[in-house]
Amino acid sequence: MYVRQWHYVETTPSGQPILRENEKDVYVEHSVGLYQGKSKVKAKQKGRAYLTSQRLIYIDDVSPTSDSVSLELDDISGVEYSSKFLKKSAKLIIFLKEQDNDSTCNVQEPKPIKSQWICPICMMGNETNGEIDGSHLPLPACMNCGISPDYEMIKNSISTLQDNNDNKAPSDNSDNVCPACTFINHSLMSNCEICGTRLPAALSNSGSQSFIDSRLKIELEGSDGLTEGEKCYIQLSFRKSDGVLLYQSMDKVLKEKEREKTLNVFNKGASSINGVEVERLKSDFTLVENKMSQVGIAGLEKTQENQLIRNDILMNNALSDLNNLMALASDIEKLYGAANKPEDKNKTPLLIIDREKFLNKSQFIDEIAREIYGFIMSEFKEQKEKDGVILITLVDIYALYNKSMRIGTGLISPQELREACEKFEKLGLNELRLIRINGRVLCISSGNSFEFVKTKIIEIVSFSPGADLLRLTQSLNENNSNSWTMGIIMEVLQNCVNEGDLLIDEQISGIHYYMNSDWKI
Incomplete structure (x- = not known):
């Protein structure tokens, strides 16, 4: 049994959580264990806790793809801190809100389970x-065509749901309107598809069917001690730190969310509504003056003061009109740029990795290593799919990563980049590794990429004797623009010459390469 507030978390190949639209990370805590009630959660005792503006996310260090879970901040009623005592580690106790009016503790009880699947023969829903x-054989036959399908053919169409005894009809989509952007979501969505805001239907836990996410794995080592009439809670156990910073950050975020709910003041700071001015100083003052106020030095000073006020109002109005004009021009420019810029469907919000979010340099380097790994796998995805390998110098990675990911959050040093790349194997990021070419040039490589490039260059030289560096670069990057950099190609050529695979002919026009078929080393 597990509490209903658990949710599955999607992660990047490097083991970082994929954030929603408008979701921002706040703090990261390393070496964290997960408890439900008083019991440990199996396979979730060594991981990282990410606090964001919408969720508390647990990412497992061993199996981040399958054993990572999250809690919505809207489902949390409060937090308490339990300090370390003797062998007992410090813990953060997180109390969950009530979701069911019948009981205080929202522990899922076993209910009849039904599976829906689509027949691959007649496309009938069953x-x-x-x-x-896959363990239950034979599979049931289709109601329409009577054929029992193969499990491999229907596994992608299987959806599992719990059958409640309530006779309530499923809520209409119109009841699941996002309060932030007014987008009408599907009735079973818990967060808005557009802006990621928590939906009212998820907060009220309405609906006659509750789907089970088969990706969610929660197994307890023993009894969690949660009883009816008692508030549900989970615990985060801190293995290497006291966890005070996470507690303070989480308490601050929860209080901020509660404060935002009471600040729904509409038209705040508006100068006009539907073209009608709300409050504006008139440039023409009606001055109630008597004859005595217009006489002498006092009258002259009063007239001068009124003129200064009129000039000030006139200048403010002019600047306000200019600001409105510039804002309109900026909106038009953004609209034009968005219309001509190709849409990146895979673009997702990124984690902001600041040094201030980590207790020590080692934790910062670990998180940087995960981000660099994800950046390389994403940036060179096309090359990886086409050639099956990646090979790029550490200098190029340093320039690309700092320019693309670190602007505004602090650049990393070359030494930090090298330390991060050396931790790939330790963090279980095994597709990439740090190698040294020709004993001098550090590169990031996947598989046997050096031999792959070397074989390609030898093939090009054998078909085109006398090819120079420019010709080789153009031939290698014929299908993928700038996939293989000139620095990599020069190092591979030098290796081919040193090992006697190629010969060089130095001319005024440059260096030309030929196959060495007569003078093997």
């Missing part, structure tokens, strides 16, 4: 009692 997996 519903079967129980959960379907």
Whole structure:
């Protein structure tokens, strides 16, 4: 059994959480264990806790893809801190809000499970009692064509749901309107698809069916001690730190969210509504003056003061009109740029990795290593899919990463970049590794990339004797623009010459390369 507030978390290949739209990370805590009630959660005792503006995310260090979970901040009622005592580690106790009016503790009880699947023969939708997996053979036959399908053919179309005894009809989509952007979401969505805001339907826990996410794995080592009438809670156990910073950050974020709910003041600071001015000083003052105020030095000073006020109002109005004009021009420019810029469907909000969020340099380097790994796998995805390998110098990675990811959050040094790349294997990021070419040039490589490039260059030289560096670069990057940098190609050529695979012919026009078929070393 597990509390309903757990949710599955999608992660990057490097083990970092994928944030929603408008979601920002606040703090990261390393070496964290997860408890439900008083019991440990299996396979979730060594990981990292990410506090964001919308969720508390646990990312497991061993299996980040399958064993990572999250809690919505809207489902949390409060937090308490338990300090370290003797062998007992410091803990952060997180109390969950009530979601069901019938009981205080929202622990899921076993309910009848039904599976829905689509027949690959006639495309008929079928519903079967129980959960379907590869271990249950033979599979039930289709209601329409009567054919029992193969599990591999229907596994992608299987959806599991719990059958409640309530006879309530599923809520209409119109009841699941986002309070922030007014987008009408599907009735089973818990967060808005557009802006990521928590939806009212998720907060009220309405609906007659509650779907089970088969990716969510929560197994307890023993009894969690949660009883009816008692508030549900989970705990984060801190292995190497006291966890005070996470507690303070989380308490601050929760208080800020509660404060924002009471600040729904509409038209705040508006100068006009529907073209009608709310409050504006008139440039023409009606001065109630008597004859005595217009006489002498006092009258002259009063007239001068009124003139200064009129000039000030006139200048403010002119600047306000100019600001409105510039804002309109900026909006038009953004609209024009968005219309001509190709849409990146894979673009997701990024974590902001600041040094201030980490207790020591080692934790900062670990997180930088994960981000660099994800950046390389994303930036060179096309090359990896086409050639199967990646090879790029550490100098190029330093320039690309700092320019693309670190502007505004603080550049990293070359030494920090090298330390981060050396931690790939330790963090379980095994597709990339740091190698040294020709005993001098540090590179990031996947697989046997050096031999791959070397073989390609030898093939090009064998078909085009006398090819120079420019010709080789153009031939290698014929399909993928700038996938293989000139620095990599020069180092591979030098290796080919040193090992006797190629010969060089130095001329005024440059260096030309030929196959060495007569003078093997």
